[in-house]
Amino acid sequence: MASRSDLKEASLRRILTASASRLRAEGLSGAAIAPVMQEAGLTHGAFYAHFNNKEELAAAAFRFALLDNRPRWMGQARKESWPSRLLRLGKRYLTTAHRDDLTDSCALAALASDAARSNSAFKKVYEEELRKSLHAICVPLDEGSPIDPARLDDAIAFMALCVGGISLARAVDDPVFSQQILTVCRQAVQRMFPPDNASPTHLEVPDQARNRDEAQSHDHR
Amino acid sequence: MASRSDLKEASLRRILTASASRLRAEGLSGAAIAPVMQEAGLTHGAFYAHFNNKEELAAAAFRFALLDNRPRWMGQARKESWPSRLLRLGKRYLTTAHRDDLTDSCALAALASDAARSNSAFKKVYEEELRKSLHAICVPLDEGSPIDPARLDDAIAFMALCVGGISLARAVDDPVFSQQILTVCRQAVQRMFPPDNASPTHLEVPDQARNRDEAQSHDHR
DNA sequence: TGTCTCATAGGATGCGCATCATGTCAAACC
DNA sequence: GGTTTGACATGATGCGCATCCTATGAGACA
Numbered sequence: 001m002a003s004r005s006d007l008k009e010a011s012l013r014r015i016l017t018a019s020a021s022r023l024r025a026e027g028l029s030g031a032a033i034a035p036v037m038q039e040a041g042l043t044h045g046a047f048y049a050h051f052n053n054k055e056e057l058a059a060a061a062f063r064f065a066l067l068d069n070r071p072r073w074m075g076q077a078r079k080e081s082w083p084s085r086l087l088r089l090g091k092r093y094l095t096t097a098h099r100d101d102l103t104d105s106c107a108l109a110a111l112a113s114d115a116a117r118s119n120s121a122f123k124k125v126y127e128e129e130l131r132k133s134l135h136a137i138c139v140p141l142d143e144g145s146p147i148d149p150a151r152l153d154d155a156i157a158f159m160a161l162c163v164g165g166i167s168l169a170r171a172v173d174d175p176v177f178s179q180q181i182l183t184v185c186r187q188a189v190q191r192m193f194p195p196d197n198a199s200p201t202h203l204e205v206p207d208q209a210r211n212r213d214e215a216q217s218h219d220h221r
Numbered sequence: 222m223a224s225r226s227d228l229k230e231a232s233l234r235r236i237l238t239a240s241a242s243r244l245r246a247e248g249l250s251g252a253a254i255a256p257v258m259q260e261a262g263l264t265h266g267a268f269y270a271h272f273n274n275k276e277e278l279a280a281a282a283f284r285f286a287l288l289d290n291r292p293r294w295m296g297q298a299r300k301e302s303w304p305s306r307l308l309r310l311g312k313r314y315l316t317t318a319h320r321d322d323l324t325d326s327c328a329l330a331a332l333a334s335d336a337a338r339s340n341s342a343f344k345k346v347y348e349e350e351l352r353k354s355l356h357a358i359c360v361p362l363d364e365g366s367p368i369d370p371a372r373l374d375d376a377i378a379f380m381a382l383c384v385g386g387i388s389l390a391r392a393v394d395d396p397v398f399s400q401q402i403l404t405v406c407r408q409a410v411q412r413m414f415p416p417d418n419a420s421p422t423h424l425e426v427p428d429q430a431r432n433r434d435e436a437q438s439h440d441h442r
Numbered sequence: 443t444g445t446c447t448c449a450t451a452g453g454a455t456g457c458g459c460a461t462c463a464t465g466t467c468a469a470a471c472c
Numbered sequence: 473g474g475t476t477t478g479a480c481a482t483g484a485t486g487c488g489c490a491t492c493c494t495a496t497g498a499g500a501c502a
Contacts, residue, residue, distance in 0.1 A: 113334035116391030164385025170337035
């Protein structure tokens with residue numbers, strides 16, 4: 001039928017899709033309006049029918065990027081123990097595939113430095129999305145229940161490791177080194193959250209043996 | 222006496238200082254030539270007496286930033302055990318003071334996202350500096366000796382956690398949440414690298430209580 | 443059928459920026 | 473002392489970009 005508002009909504013969606021890609025690939029200041037609109041099949045003039053300014057677009061596109069990706073990379077981590085859930089997520093996150101696919105990657109990592117330099121409005125959006133992701137990590141199954149603060153702390157450390165790991169892996173030129181960074185970080189997740197039988201998540205002293213080398217370094221998505 | 226080349230060298234130093242600050246505060250694309258030159262007490266025309274283009278400046282300024290900061294934040298972690306060295310470094314790195322002082326902060330964290338989006342030339346510089354920092358973490362004392370690969374792996378995971386932690390803490394708007402991120406990451410360092418003499422009898426859980434990050438911003442202790 | 447609305451097109455404007463071109467003056471060198 | 477060199481200043485040049493303005497054409501609506 002293509003009613004008037006349907007068309008606009010479709011346009012908006014294309015704009016957000018294009019913008020979300022370019023935002024991650026080129027950063028907050030890099031993703032310019034005209035190219036985004038062109039990628040969306042429109043011209044720059046149409047932009048202001050959808051947003052008041054570039055900042056609004058950035059916020060909306062950032063939200064869109066995470067809304068789009070979160071379910072995909074959450075997958076079904078259900079029913080697993082807490083440490084194995086983190087381990088599984090870490091193995092999915094810290095891959096060469098995710099590293100190399102900037103345009104479709106985790107926006108929290110891709111725009112971390114940018115958010116750090118941005119104004120309070122964008123930081124609020126970033127924070128909101130980060131909280132949503134942390135929440136999703138903590139309780140992917142029953143949406144309503146409050147989350148365990150200890151788990152939240154675990155999830156924060158986990159996210160920091162993942163974001164830092166993939167950022168470093170991307171920032172480096174040598175693919176071997178980059179791969180090493182990813183592998184080491186995957187192992188670090190395991191060391192930080194040892195499998196259930198070891199001991200519960202907090203206040204434990206995991207034997208100081210440096211158990212390295214249980215690294216399957218192949219990536220799958 | 223102010224010989225000709227002395228003057229040029231002094232100018233270069235001012236340019237690098239100004240550029241290194243703005244680079245960290247505004248990113249690779251944000252740090253423009255004219256403002257940098259002005260901050261250095263020169264005009265934009267003088268720029269090309271020192272560099273061929275903006276990329277050269279960015280690379281040099283990035284190097285300069287780390288050369289300038291590395292000794293300061295390494296401090297004297299000598300003679301301590303490996304885990305306590307990392308713990309000490311983590312406590313120094315993951316502070317609100319470091320978080321808030323973008324212009325003088327760790328360039329590896331401030332420019333991680335930017336490097337990820339940059340060309341191979343800049344990534345090479347980033348990688349080189351990252352390797353130097355990792356090396357400095359592993360063997361701050363005797364420069365010559367080869368580094369233990371296991372320690373290098375530890376240092377990589379440590380850096381990832383630190384970079385991710387401070388990036389997230391900066392990207393977020395709520396100061397309480399930001400503080401929590403820093404605190405959790407400091408604890409995570411400890412969890413990842415438990416102190417060697419961590420005996421159950423002598424349970425000293427130093428960082429467990431709500432932070433009060435040792436706010437001595439950098440150096441001077 | 444005829445108005446109205448509004449998403450879109452296509453300039454136009456003005457600014458910031460990297461880079462280049464030209465001028466200047468003091469130190470360096472003969 | 474006279475010439476040369478080169479760091480620096482000043483002023484283009486041209487591009488990319490955000491934003492604004494105006495026109496248009498097709499759906500909405502009467």
